[in-house]
Amino acid sequence: MDYQPLLSRIDQSRASLLSLLEEWAMINSGSTHREGLATMARQLTQTFHPLGGTAELIEAAPLQIVTSGGATQHQTAGQILRIRKRPAADRQVLLVGHMDTVFPADDLFQTCTDLGDGRLQGPGVADMKGGLLVMFAALRAFEASPVADRIGWEVLINGDEETGSFGSAHLIAESATRAHVGLGFEPSLPDGTLVGARKGSGNFTLVVRGRSAHAGREPHLGRNAITAAARLTLELDALNGGRPGLTVNMGKVEGGGALNVVPDLAILRLNVRMQEPADQNWFQARLDHLVTNANRQDGIQVTLHGRFSRPPKAMTPGLRQLLDLVQDCGRDLGLSLSDQPTGGCCDGNNMAATGLPTVDTLGVRGAHIHSAEEYMIKDSLTERAKLTALILLKLASGASPFPERERPS
Ligand SMILES: [Zn+2]
Known part of the structure; x- marks a missing residue:
């Protein structure tokens, strides 16, 4: 033809x-x-x-x-x-x-x-x-x-x-x-x-809630969500390269307000990429574990949103x-x-x-x-x-x- x-x-x-x-x-x-x-x-x-x-x-x-206020919306x-x-x-x-x-x-x-x-x-x-x-x-x-x-x-x-x-x-x-x-x-x-x-990819959002308090008068009553989120950030970042080609990008952080207030909310957003389908389970297990651990802290509550969307x-x-x-x-x-x-x-x-x-x-x-x-x-x-x-x-x-x-x- x-x-x-x-x-x-x-x-x-x-x-x-x-x-x-x-x-x-x-x-x-x-x-x-x-x-x-x-x-x-x-x-x-x-x-x-x-x-x-x-x-x-x-x-x-x-x-x-x-949302940046930590609420879920359609x-x-x-x-x-x-x-x-x-x-x-x-x-x-x-x-x-x-x-x-x-x-x-x-x-x-x-x-x-x-x-x-x-x-x-x-x-x-x-x-x-x-x-x-x-x-x-x-x-x-x-x-x-x-x-x-x-x-x-x-x-x-x-x-x-x-x-x-x-x-x-x-x-x-x-x-x-x-x-x-x-x-x-x-x-x-x-x-x-x-x-x-x-590579495959997934997006996740972690909503970290603490307890607000006056940073001068009663700081001991506060539970700092930003500090908890910062610890989680470093732990998640450490998963980079845990499997060949697996990358974790901590992409966005939100939270806090007036500097004299112990912040009660921080939001972490991250993207993870991997080469093999099995790496998804590897990462998910570690992510779940870190969230469980974070929730053991007094006054801190972390909820996980998101998933792998591209195999x-x-x-x-x-x-x-x-x-x-x-x-x-x-x-x-x-x-x-x-x-x-x-x-x-x-x-x-x-x-x-x-x-x-x-x-x-x-x-x-x-x-x-x-x-x-x-x-x-x-x-x-x-x-x-x-x-x-x-x-x-x-x-x-x-x-x-x-x-x-x-x-x-
Ligand atoms: Zn395109």
């Missing part, structure tokens, strides 16, 4: 894709900006509409958060866009992306700048509004091909990836369970390098097979694509955890994501769209076999 005419059509759409990217990047869709997320969801629904299939907007599951993330085409086909490809960014509505970084050297700077241009356009352009080319009806596909675009996908993880798992190949559109490195294995993504035979296919397609396009492991995680972790072979860095080439220096390389938009289109075409035409699903981790 001659793929060239389909791929040329992607090249011809370069200007319109780039202008749509600028338009999307200027819609603020920070993970907590409900209105902006709703606008993005409408834009995406419209853009993907010509591809056909059944589109629906699904409410995210409510998430329990701990928060709801933005809606999730799901589009299914040919769900009855024997072979299914799942394409996952996110419409949220790390930039809140009041962030200073809200517009795009053409840097004049082939790079476009802007909020979310790489992570991952550029990736969403890669996904769209690839599917549009694929749907125009004579082999399109041989496979079904499902698009899932959430609005809470940057905050851990707590409200959408159940939908990702549901879709990943019925798919045979998983494609994610996180940015690749500037030179096109893909990510293979990824480690291992290099498996199925993932290797899929990466080989992607690299093969890259060679056809004149691209040499290597892969490497990372400590970062994304929805690809959750897709892979169901046993779905998943390559999750098919988005644009770019760098400095999560900062006001974020940029994407303009040439990579059509380059990566052709790459994903070719993957779909080879799978659908039978030129490349589908990798085997793995056992869920």
Whole structure:
């Protein structure tokens, strides 16, 4: 089968894709900006509409958060866009992306700048509004091909990836369970390098309560929550490296007030990353133990919130097979694509955890994501769209076999 005419059509759409990217990047869709997320969801629904299939907007599951006052509160993330085409086909490809960014509505970084050297700077241009356009352009080319009806596909675009996908993880798992190949559109490195294995991650919050008292008149009646939290901080920090590659980042501390008051509240927030699924149990057991010990102190009460949300993504035979296919397609396009492991995680972790072979860095080439220096390389938009289109075409035409699903981790 001659793929060239389909791929040329992607090249011809370069200007319109780039202008749509600028338009999307200027819609603020920070993970907590409900209105902006709703606008993005409408834009995406419209853009993907010509591809056909059944589109629906699904409410995210409510998430329990701990406020800086130590109270628990429910928060709801933005809606999730799901589009299914040919769900009855024997072979299914799942394409996952996110419409949220790390930039809140009041962030200073809200517009795009053409840097004049082939790079476009802007909020979310790489992570991952550029990736969403890669996904769209690839599917549009694929749907125009004579082999399109041989496979079904499902698009899932959430609005809470940057905050851990707590409200959408159940939908990702549901879709990943019925798919045979998983494609994610996180940015690749500037030179096109893909990510293979990824560490897993969990976020935890410890609410430490003591007893307040006047620091001058009756300090002996107080029980200092900050001091207790500080001890816990050092104990948790000491777990770094307790397993190969395991890291604990004490990320945020809150608490205290007037300096003449013994503080009765401190809140610790931490992120832990690990290489092996078994490391989760290792860490959880130690965390529970430290909390139990802290609770033995007179007048101190510690409550633990949070959990592991992204299981480690291992290099498996199925993932290797899929990466080989992607690299093969890259060679056809004149691209040499290597892969490497990372400590970062994304929805690809959750897709892979169901046993779905998943390559999750098919988005644009770019760098400095999560900062006001974020940029994407303009040439990579059509380059990566052709790459994903070719993957779909080879799978659908039978030129490349589908990798085997793995056992869920
Ligand atoms: Zn991302």
